Amino acid sequence: MAGHSGTRGLGRSTRSEERKAEIIRAAMEVIAENGYRGTSLAAVAERVGLTQAGLLHHFPTKEALLVAVLEARDQWDGATVMLSGTSISLDALSYMVEYNSDRAGIVQVFTVLAGESVTEDHPARPYFHGRYRLFRELTAGSLREEFGDRLPGGLTPREAAPLLTAVMDGLQTQWLHDPAEVDMAKSFRAFVGLLKGTGAPETAPESGN
Amino acid sequence: MAGHSGTRGLGRSTRSEERKAEIIRAAMEVIAENGYRGTSLAAVAERVGLTQAGLLHHFPTKEALLVAVLEARDQWDGATVMLSGTSISLDALSYMVEYNSDRAGIVQVFTVLAGESVTEDHPARPYFHGRYRLFRELTAGSLREEFGDRLPGGLTPREAAPLLTAVMDGLQTQWLHDPAEVDMAKSFRAFVGLLKGTGAPETAPESGN
DNA sequence: GTCTATAATAAGATAGAC
DNA sequence: GTCTATCTTATTATAGAC
Numbered sequence: 001m002a003g004h005s006g007t008r009g010l011g012r013s014t015r016s017e018e019r020k021a022e023i024i025r026a027a028m029e030v031i032a033e034n035g036y037r038g039t040s041l042a043a044v045a046e047r048v049g050l051t052q053a054g055l056l057h058h059f060p061t062k063e064a065l066l067v068a069v070l071e072a073r074d075q076w077d078g079a080t081v082m083l084s085g086t087s088i089s090l091d092a093l094s095y096m097v098e099y100n101s102d103r104a105g106i107v108q109v110f111t112v113l114a115g116e117s118v119t120e121d122h123p124a125r126p127y128f129h130g131r132y133r134l135f136r137e138l139t140a141g142s143l144r145e146e147f148g149d150r151l152p153g154g155l156t157p158r159e160a161a162p163l164l165t166a167v168m169d170g171l172q173t174q175w176l177h178d179p180a181e182v183d184m185a186k187s188f189r190a191f192v193g194l195l196k197g198t199g200a201p202e203t204a205p206e207s208g209n
Numbered sequence: 210m211a212g213h214s215g216t217r218g219l220g221r222s223t224r225s226e227e228r229k230a231e232i233i234r235a236a237m238e239v240i241a242e243n244g245y246r247g248t249s250l251a252a253v254a255e256r257v258g259l260t261q262a263g264l265l266h267h268f269p270t271k272e273a274l275l276v277a278v279l280e281a282r283d284q285w286d287g288a289t290v291m292l293s294g295t296s297i298s299l300d301a302l303s304y305m306v307e308y309n310s311d312r313a314g315i316v317q318v319f320t321v322l323a324g325e326s327v328t329e330d331h332p333a334r335p336y337f338h339g340r341y342r343l344f345r346e347l348t349a350g351s352l353r354e355e356f357g358d359r360l361p362g363g364l365t366p367r368e369a370a371p372l373l374t375a376v377m378d379g380l381q382t383q384w385l386h387d388p389a390e391v392d393m394a395k396s397f398r399a400f401v402g403l404l405k406g407t408g409a410p411e412t413a414p415e416s417g418n
Numbered sequence: 419g420t421c422t423a424t425a426a427t428a429a430g431a432t433a434g435a436c
Numbered sequence: 437g438t439c440t441a442t443c444t445t446a447t448t449a450t451a452g453a454c
Contacts, residue, residue: 016437033329037246040429052430054438062430108327115324118317118385120242129386136383136390153362154407159399162391166379173378174345174371176327177338181345182371190368194403199363225419249447261448263420271448 020058022048024072027065032108036066036116036124063123070127073110087142090192097168098185107172114169136161152197160195167191229267231257233281236274241317244325245275245333272332279336282319296351299401306377307394316381323378345370361406369404376400 008014013021026047030039041062045055059065080096100107117128143157151160167188175184193199222230235256239248250271254264268274289305309316326337352366360369376397384393 019437035244035246035325035328037244038325038328041431042429050437051439053432053440056431057437060431111327112324114382115321115327116244116247118320118324118382119244119247125386132383132386133390153403155399155403159396162380162383162396163376163400165383166396167372167375168379169382170375170377170379171371173323173327174341174374177334177341181342187368187371187375190364191372194362194364228419250449251447259419260421262422262450265449266419269449 016058019048020068021072023050023055023058023065024068027069028072028109029105031066031069031112032105035112036122041065066123069109070113070124073106076106087145088138089142089146090195093139093164093168094185094189094192097171097188100172101175101185104176104179108176111169111172111176132165135165139164151195153195154197155195164191164195225267228257229277230281232259232264232267232274233277236278237281237318238314240275240278241314241321244321245331246325250274275332278318279322279333282315285315296354297347298351298355299404302348302373302377303394303398303401306380306397309381310384310394313385313388317385320378320381320385341374344374348373360404362404363406364404373400373404 023044027039027044029047030044034043039062040052041055042052044065045052048055055065059068077096080099113124114128116122117124119125140157140161143151143160147157150156155163171182171184171187175182232253236248236253238256239253243252248271249261250264251261253274254261257264264274268277286305289308322333323337325331326333328334349366349370352360352369356366359365364372380391380393380396384391
């Protein structure tokens with residue numbers, strides 16, 4: 001082959017891939033601000049100094065762009081807590097929530113898309129369906145490894161898994177609406193305390209309850 | 210005044226109000242299926258046998274229609290658990306979740322709009338901001354009445370309130386995606402059990418670790 | 419109160435030049 | 437790889453007849 005497409009190391013990217021990554025980043029921003037349905041290709045294109053037609057050269061349809069965004073998100077929290085395949089301890093989840101507390105942008109993309117995704121023919125529907133299911137399974141598995149058939153708080157791993165997912169999602173929504181009032185990380189730790197049955201989460205005599 | 214607009218009893222509705230209610234119902238359906246941004250006035254109009262222009266006679270803008278939908282939703286779960294003003298016991302919330310398990314349509318409107326509402330200039334943003342805040346306050350107040358400064362599980366009312374809200378929201382999303390896998394009512398009861406500190410075989414001896 | 423007609427934008431996608 | 441130009445379709449909202 002005289003071409004140059006087989007000579008790249010695995011960590012390297014072509015210029016085209018870099019451009020795509022740039023577009024994906026812009027798309028995440030715009031989706032965070034407007035949701036998928038509220039996002040126009042022109043708005044995304046503008047952020048990277050392209051025209052709408054220029055953008056479509058890299059992603060042939062709007063939906064293709066969304067798919068790329070979803071894949072990027074997987075990579076992202078795969079890097080943070082390793083979703084796919086590996087184990088998820090309660091501590092790892094706490095860390096992830098804490099980490100997210102500094103990344104409102106990313107949290108917002110996820111929250112908006114998760115909400116939109118429950119509608120009939122939303123292109124992210126299958127993604128979220130699978131993601132929730134996988135997350136519950138991995139979480140339940142990890143909890144079983146960590147605690148056996150019952151967590152100290154009294155729940156089984158399979159009972160705890162959907163609650164963990166729910167608490168993370170739900171706290172994100174409230175936090176995005178009212179970051180001054182809702183302390184996502186602290187709330188999550190309180191919930192973990194509940195699961196672990198450690199009575200009151202070893203907190204200091206802080207503000208009034 | 211010779212008109213007929215001051216002679217109605219309080220439970221009665223004019224024909225115009227009935228029409229509006231009909232439109233609101235249709236709007237909820239369409240929003241549940243497509244989100245607010247994905248909803249066209251024409252689609253709503255069609256469901257009640259009107260043209261788009263005909264609909265705009267009753268609600269002058271799309272946003273006005275959304276506001277009406279939001280108000281209707283408040284009435285709705287005001288009727289179920291009485292949000293505004295009254296007290297919300299854990300049992301009442303459990304009942305509400307159970308009740309919702311038979312109303313996927315309504316749950317879906319709420320879930321989609323809550324998700325969309327975190328975006329920058331979404332018309333439902335102030336509504337949800339206020340609603341979450343109010344809900345946390347009422348819940349915290351009720352828990353304090355019911356349990357005092359600490360719930361049996363160890364949390365303070367103010368710690369429990371955002372978690373309750375989060376669990377309800379988060380379970381709804383998962384349930385909408387996978388009703389066969391996620392038992393919303395049962396999961397919620399498990400969470401209430403955690404708050405009440407029941408079901409823990411090991412009676413955690415107060416603090417310690 | 420509801421319609422037809424239309425204005426004014428805006429969107430996703432394609433064709434083809436450079 | 438990116439642009440201009442264009443097609444096609446949708447959308448909110450208004451004007452005015454019935």
